[in-house]
Amino acid sequence: QKDYKLWLQYNKVTNSKILNEYQSAIKGIHAFGKSETIAIANKELQQGLSGLLGHEINSSTNENTTNTLVLGTVNQLSTVLQQNTKKETASINNEGFVIKTIQSGNKKQILITAKTDTGVLYGVFHFLKLLQTNQSIENLAITDSPRINIRMLNHWDNLDRTVERGYAGFSLWNWQKLPEFIDQRYIDYARANASIGINGTVINNVNANALILTPQYLEKVEALAKVFRPYGIKVYLTARFSAPIEIGKLKTADPYDVEVQKWWKDKAAEIYARIPDFGGFLVKANSEGQPGPQNYGRNHVDGANMLADAVAPFGGIVMWRAFVYSEHDADDRAKQAYSEFVPYDGKFRDNVIVQVKNGAIDFQPREPFHPMFGAMPKTPLMMEFQVTQEYLGFSTHLVYLPKLYQEVLESDTYSKGKGSTVAKIIDGSLDNHKITGIAGVANIGNDLNWTGHPFAQANWYGFGRLAWNPYEDSKTIAEDWLRMTFSNEEKFIKPVKEMMLESREAVVNYMTPLGLHHIMDTGHHYGPGPWVSNLSRPEWNPTYYHKADKNGIGFDRSSTGSNATAQYAPEVAKMFDNTATCPEKDLLWFHHLSWDYKLKNGETLWNSLALKYQEGVNQVAAMNTTWNTMGNYVDEVPFKEVQMLLNIQHKEAKWWRDACLLYFQQYSGKELPKGVEKPTQTLSYFKSLKFPFAPGN
């Protein structure tokens, strides 16, 4: 099946002028160096070029022949080539690459070089992308380096192969057959990740099982690490804080206990003996029932530093998650992570990085950036985005997430004055951090097309691209992805790109417009559930988040309410705090406003809300119309799949609109404005819907 190949289709170039240019510029390949990674890079070039150019390319051409593609690390190159690229190679980092056209006399060659083998591999994928997207390779002078060191996927995969919040089948990792049986998929997975520069993977769930740290499983992890290594990908594991008790037979997991400290040190040594380049641990502690240092009266710093000391001798790191909210202090869940973590700024070991979700609640269709970004200058913070669509229609809805990521990365924290964007915090440039990182909660499973929805591949792809360069425009990424995956025809690219770019705003509109959030149905988070109010913890209930009543709707997080706005830098706090300056897209996130409150367009809040829900439905209808005319550019299977999925999305967008508007109407007591379709079902019908086997829960 074609869509298994992701964005690495390598279809023959259809534009004959461009094809001629490529064919005459590339007659052979010469690779310097013999490492496994260079062999992979060489093979990728052969495979890619034979597809794109329509014929095989000799992969052992003499290095001096004209029109040869030359690749290798700088120190393997001939002296002439080294001299020729001195300036460029001096400007790249260890994972960066140089692609340069070198002309001497009648000889013309394209050189792909880097400081490391992995850099060469990245350069090769970049070069192939140029061809896949039909760009000129006439006079190349490209230098590129990743801006963030750790660019990783977080798999929420359980050892029984279910995937928490996974909507694309079961886990890729076949634990039962590992270590002996290496599924081809592990290799294809590594290759796809390398093609977008992803260099780390946490292979198990943050809600961790300690068994992964036993020899029986470490042997399997070692086998995966061996597959991933030549692709430049390091393996990381989640560490269950109570593992010393569960698998170590100790009485406690108290980080102050010397036996516990020793247990983790020994465990780290055991892991590194098997996997010398093991990346380190990711930890979810004292959150949603997971054990942690607070169980022993200790704090996050105590816990993180103990683990950091265990892995430090081997160059490992600890990624300590900031996704915490406690039962006892639920006045505003949005404030809790900041309150718990900011006092510890500067107290973590050098090899600890705190992993923060993009927003303060939980991967909503839209959230203002997390106030921790900018508030802990002495601590490296890494970004956690969700690629899997837990709150965004699972793998049923087409939502192009790089738009969301870009919005967050571009947000200005003002932590060091104007221009202190989130991107500058996580790439370390603002506060001068050495370790920098970004994680995406993977949307990958064993579905034939990896991600369930064919367009969800774009979210994996786009996450990788933004991890490499958090300043890149999501438009460019969408266009590249479309060209590489489907077609270079302008008549296809233009409308479909627009559809992708609009899809994120569409989902916000039909699910949670104007700053609403967390009104999804309970547990599985599938479909609307704004009425849910019976869960044991207040902040698990949608009613807690929208606070709709006769007087209005929205969560007052301004200085007259929970004062969460004060967690931002003064400039930002002021902007959010005042209804006149608060962006309307975030209005109900920060303010509780009357149904008659007038928005900038002169409409009342009630009317605007209703019109936004309708707009979302209309946007999905337009996506359907666009896609229906694209049959000529896309293979039959993905074409039909997307068509069916868009139909479901349209139906579900209406479901969201009707259920939410009927529910809120009970409080507003107002008619639906003109232009908003009348619901065809009653509120009690929507409330009665149950989804006992919704996936991913």
Ligand code: BDP
């Ligand atoms: C929430 C998910 C839950 C995760 C949790 C987390 O609902 O399944 O375990 O985040 O990130 O979004 O730890």
